[in-house]
Amino acid sequence: MFANHQPIVPATIPAPNGEYAIEAQGLSVFYGGFRAVKDIALKVRTRKITAFIGPSGCGKSTLLRAFNRMNELIPTAHAAGAVLYHGQDIYAPDVDPVEVRRRIGMVFQKANPFPKTIYENVAWGATINGYRGNMAELVEQSLRQTALWDEVKDKLQQSALALSGGQQQRLCIARAIAVKPDIILMDEPASALDPIATLKIEELMRELAQNYTIIIVTHNMQQAARASDFTAFLLMDSDRAGTLIEYGPTRQIFTRPTDQRTEDYITGRFG
């Protein structure tokens, strides 16, 4: 509970120019005695959009949450194996999950803005992480990056809950990038939105991929095909544990999958 607050990267973060932003090695996640994902080895490329696809219950979300230790909020969950971020295992005993989550942000399936003003929503993460710059500038910049600024600039002091679903989700993305993370994890960010709002989120992801590494879980295969650069396909094995079946450039996964199960899934034969 009182783990040493040890920086997991040097105080001045080197621009993540390495080829890979984050890497899972032999990663398994358990809920109590149940193994939800099993022996995942996966390297996520920097400043690209990587999509996790697969049928319900295959462990996509669990795997995603393992990348910023979000699973630990479930009391019985624990992980084995390693997740390397800048060469440092984020599951090492001296690493504080709070530090991890600031570097590796998250956007959830259902938009979950704080019941506060729009301004406070964006500013809060930066405030608690000790942001010393000009807060109003940071808020504006974050809202501009998510193409929300023009829509909300006149009502920054109004409740975020008054926004539409799509706007709320973009606000949540703005909130996530306001703490300047390296990586943004998105857990089916558009599944509760209408097609137009979905399209906006996808465009936004494209924009953000110029500066951030994005990992997205999606149920929607068209979305994965449209919006991602790389795709990982997961499937439950005979023990109902999620395993990585195939991982590669999106174009290749969707046109020339090497595994028969991948082909069956993307052609709609099951799932």
Place this chain on the structure above:
Amino acid sequence: MSAETNGPLGGAEQTFDAGLPQRKRVAVAWHTLFLASTIIGVIALTALLYTVINQSFGLVAVQNRIEPASLAVDGVPLAQLTQEQYVAILQANLSPGVFRRYDSEQPFTERSRENLYALVLERVVQPRYVKTWPLIAAFFDRAAIETEVARDFPGAKLVFRSWVTPDFLRSPQASAPELAGVRTAILGSLWTILITILTALPIGVGAAIYLEEYARASWATRLIRTNITNLAGVPSIIYGMLGLAIFVRGAEALTSGAAFGLADPTTANGRTILSAGLTLALLILPLLIINAQEAIRAVPRSLRQASYGLGATQWQTIWRHVLPSALPGILTGTILAISRAIGETAPLVVIGASTFIVVDPNGPFAKFTTLPIQIYQWTSRPQPQFRNLAAAAILVLLALLLTMNTSAVLLRNRYSRRA
């Protein structure tokens, strides 16, 4: 099957026996039963209000030992005399011993005019309520009452009186029902509740936060939770025994104020407002914890995840998101718990509330009485006038309760709106 369709709407009558009339009869029976329960509840409440209000207002037959008119000096009525004239009246009508006792309590020369006038009324005029009639009788039986007064109490005056008066709220307890008031009891109740809130709220919310947010699921946590739930059902008199053992006896030096040099250690005892407040705090603590736990549990997980996802610590998440969202719920539970505490009598009787004090409580280490104690004490007195006083005090208690609840609800709504 298709050959069997012969009901008015079609359908397989042999497979389904709809039995609609029977089902409707059952529904009507239950409906009636629920309506009856509601009506019984309303009747009970009305009866309570009827009794209390009926007793709080009514006719009284007032008999003065000495008529105020006969005390007038040179045509100036009693109420407008000077201080010296009041002292002279007192000296003329009281025994020398009693007169000296009042002088030594507070010299007559230092007493205010109002004080002297009250003393003259109390000791010389001595208005006594020889008989009282409730409100309903006063309206419908007026003639009979007047004949009764003329027959049984010659010289008595029949007056309509409300037992709840500004004087009733302002005066301390007294042995004569004509003069008794609830001032000490109201102050005692307010002091006690203040201490109860100040102690129980932080401890209750703190415990709830720990149990909901920090405690790992283990058999020990489950045991604690179960026990807290059970404690909420323990009879309040048991808490009185607990308070007597812990606060009145065990921590006497602290609760009497002797440890802080605020009371004389040789005479001070632990039967103080502090002990009462702490005992009531113990009493409502389980209620507060359970309720705060529910409120915290009702905060959506998505809110916590959003906070953690931004790199917030557990404490930042709790303090900035969980607690503000749970606050309206916590306040609602607090309102209910306080309402219960303010009406508690049994534990305070056990820890030794004074039933008769005339001095205002002046702090946590004062002796005290509370409104329910006062009501209880008055109802157990033989003179019927005290029953009217008790009814009036019940109205005051209800008003106090309503005021506190209203302000708490307003406070809660303010917080809900902000969220």
